[in-house]
Each structure stands twice: as structure tokens, then as C-alpha cells.
Amino acid sequence: MMGRKIFMISGLILLFSVSLAGAISAAQETIEITSSSIRIDYDSGAVYCKGDAKAVWGGVIMEADEMQIFLTEENTVEKIEARGNVKVIQGEEKREAGGEMAIYTAEDDKFVLENKAYYYDESGNSLLAEKIIIWIEAERLEAEGIEGVPVKAAYILAD
Numbered sequence: 001m002m003g004r005k006i007f008m009i010s011g012l013i014l015l016f017s018v019s020l021a022g023a024i025s026a027a028q029e030t031i032e033i034t035s036s037s038i039r040i041d042y043d044s045g046a047v048y049c050k051g052d053a054k055a056v057w058g059g060v061i062m063e064a065d066e067m068q069i070f071l072t073e074e075n076t077v078e079k080i081e082a083r084g085n086v087k088v089i090q091g092e093e094k095r096e097a098g099g100e101m102a103i104y105t106a107e108d109d110k111f112v113l114e115n116k117a118y119y120y121d122e123s124g125n126s127l128l129a130e131k132i133i134i135w136i137e138a139e140r141l142e143a144e145g146i147e148g149v150p151v152k153a154a155y156i157l158a159d
Contacts, residue, residue, distance in 0.1 A: 032055070035054065036050060037051055046069065055080065060091070061087075062088050063088075065085050066082065067080065067083075078105075078107070082104075083101050086102040086113065094122035099118065101113070117130065117131055119141060125155050127143050
């Protein structure tokens with residue numbers, strides 16, 4: 001039914017231009033989304049991805065079993081929610097973070113990773129925690145453990 005505003009797209013690459021903030025940048029850019037199944041709801045401004053979901057934008061790669069991308073009325077990314085085997089890679093800086101769940105909010109350019117969250121960088125620094133918050137632009141991290149399971153950090157010192 002072509003009159004429907006919701007389309008199912010399976011196994012295709014979806015390219016669309018959006019004006020992005022923060023890590024995505026204020027200039028008009030493209031976000032590339034791949035997944036086994038993609039559903040677009042134009043009324044709510046949401047893109048639903050299921051199965052090997054991957055979003056690539058502004059030097060960031062986000063992968064997960066499932067992903068939901070929420071757009072503003074101005075066609076910019078508002079928020080990305082990912083679940084299951086989440087991995088976030090910041091290319092040039094060679095940083096990687098992940099967990100079982102992640103939320104990216106463009107307004108404050110922040111990733112919140114939860115459930116067996118991890119972070120490591122090219123220098124060998126690493127964090128293991130229940131929850132890790134990463135502010136991309138500010139280059140700041142915060143980690144939280146849960147009762148009985150502390151945060152584990154390894155920081156490489158200069159010689």
C-alpha cells in the first residue's frame with residue numbers, strides 16, 4: 001500500500017541528509033544506516049532498525065542488534081537508542097566504547113552506555129563499569145559501578 005506512511009525496507013542501505021549537531025556537526029551531512037530490516041515512520045520522525053544495525057555519521061560508527069533513530073521536525077538527529085551488543089567507535093581518535101544499551105543525545109553530544117559498559121582508547125586507557133557517560137565535545141568520561149561491583153580503570157602513565 002503506497003498510501004501508507006510507514007515503509008519496511010529490508011537489507012538496504014538508507015541514505016538521507018540531515019543537519020546534525022555536536023559530534024554529527026552543524027553542517028548538512030549524511031547519516032548512513034544499514035540493517036537487516038529498516039522501518040521508517042514519517043509521522044513520528046523515527047527510523048527503526050532490527051538486526052545488525054549500523055549508523056555512520058561525522059566520524060562516529062554505532063553498531064547494535066537494534067537501533068532507533070529519532071529526528072526533530074527540522075530533520076536533525078535528536079536521539080539514538082541502541083540495544084544488544086552495542087559498540088561505538090570514534091574513528092580518528094581510535095576510541096571504542098560499548099555495552100548492552102546506549103543512548104546518544106545530540107543536544108548535549110553525549111553517549112550513555114549501560115550494562116557491562118566498557119571504554120578504551122589508542123593509548124591503552126580503559127574503563128569497565130555498569131554505566132559510562134561520554135561527552136564527545138568536552139572529551140570527558142564518567143563511570144558508575146553497582147553495589148558490589150566497582151568501576152575498574154586502567155590509565156597508562158607516561159614513562
